Amino acid sequence: MTKYKLEYIWLDGYTPVPNLRGKTQIKEYEEFPTLEQLPLWGFDGSSTMQAEGRSSDCVLKPVRIVPDTERKNGAIVLCEVMMPDGETPHPSNKRATILDDEGAWFGFEQEYFFYKNGRPLGFPDSGYPAPQGPYYTGVGYSKVGDVARKIVEEHLDICLAAGLNHEGINAEVAKGQWEFQIFGKGSKKAADEMWIARYLLERLTEKYGIDIEYHCKPLGDTDWNGSGMHANFSTTFLRETGGKEYFEKLMSAFEAAREDHIAVYGPDNHMRLTGKHETQSIHQFSYGVADRGASIRVPHSFVRNDYRGYLEDRRPNSQGDPYQIASQILKTIATVPTAAASGVSAAA
Known part of the structure; x- marks a missing residue:
């Protein structure tokens, strides 16, 4: 098993331009992990303009993983921001609602x-x-x-x-x-x-x-x-x-x-x-x-x-x-x- 450094990155709630945020967690895998193997992960939304202090939990849902060659056994994990239930997109989560077409x-x-x-x-x-x-x-x-x-x-x-x-x-x-x-x-x-x-x-x-x-x-x-x-x-x-x-x-x-x-x-x-x-x-x-x-x-x-x-x-x-x-x-x-x-x- 290898310990991987997973850098979860996401867009915060600042307007009109969101900032990129990121934090690292360490997980063990036999080989470079797939998207399906990555867990949801929480963060403090009150510090990113995405929640109030009295109810600050937000959830990161991985949607893309790529190698991070700047770190040994590293990966960049792009995430959507979800509400505490892990299923409902956060209002700041524009990716979840955009029009998409693989032919475009x-x-x-x-x-x-x-x-x-x-x-x-x-x-x-x-x-x-x-x-x-x-x-x-x-x-x-x-x-x-x-x-x-x-x-x-x-x-x-x-x-x-x-x-x-x-x-x-x-x-x-x-x-x-x-x-x-x-x-x-x-x-x-x-x-x-x-x-x-x-x-x-x-x-x-x-x-x-x-x-x-x-x-x-x-x-x-x-x-x-x-x-x-x-x-x-x-x-x-x-x-x-x-x-x-x-x-x-x-x-x-x-x-x-x-x-x-x-x-x-x-x-x-x-x-x-x-x-x-x-x-x-x-x-x-x-x-x-x-x-x-x-x-x-x-x-x-x-x-x-x-x-x-x-x-x-x-x-x-x-x-x-x-x-x-x-x-x-x-x-x-x-x-x-x-x-x-x-x-x-x-x-x-």
Whole structure:
């Protein structure tokens, strides 16, 4: 028998952006445990904005387990938060109620800033560095500094060792800003992997004395890009059938549901979606081929393939909850009649 270090992680009850929490328990197994072998585990919800002190019990229900190569015999256990009966989802548990479909594929592009001493990494103590331009996909000390690439490479290796569908990294437009990409088939799977990847990144930076800043516009109303979490998406119908008529109906549905999308695409998005810095205004909806300033960017390959493939929603921001983002995209797709062929049901 081997003693395994099981790091149970979950989302707390803070709003509008939940925090990741985690605690470890030790269990013995003959080999790396399966999800079915993992027990429920309680925690003090009064310390995480999920219960009152006079009735503080909450329960963690494991929903995903991956290897944790940063610890000997370690595992990361992603959990949903349940009420004390262990069966009823807690009100903060968004994962339990989202619309899901294994035929819906999502690729999230997570942007973020490294921060040290209250400033983006690489910024001078006061003022600003040279204007953005050379930093995007940059190389060299003057572009990316001496530690950021080490962190993102290490994070990439940890994610791959955990079996996550991590698809790439790059330095972003602003100084100290980076991005990683996660892909998954199904809303829950894609979002699960994004939350685990976020956890691994935040834990990793502890040893470097550097913070991750997910706010979508940490530099405020300046001539510096904000951070998004662009959501690339497709359904079985969109990949296999598509067509211009269906695409145009789909875009009309997205325009009609603009407020519903913005409501779950991350807080303070009005600061980022200004119509500048590769964004469309939060008050408008647009789509265009290869248009980085549109709400929905349409790849050239999508048009060339008779309007089949994937689309990119550029409005979700870096603080957004991928569970809710993916679910809202599917809800809107489900309002277009021919979307029934993709297996998505608005009543799901």
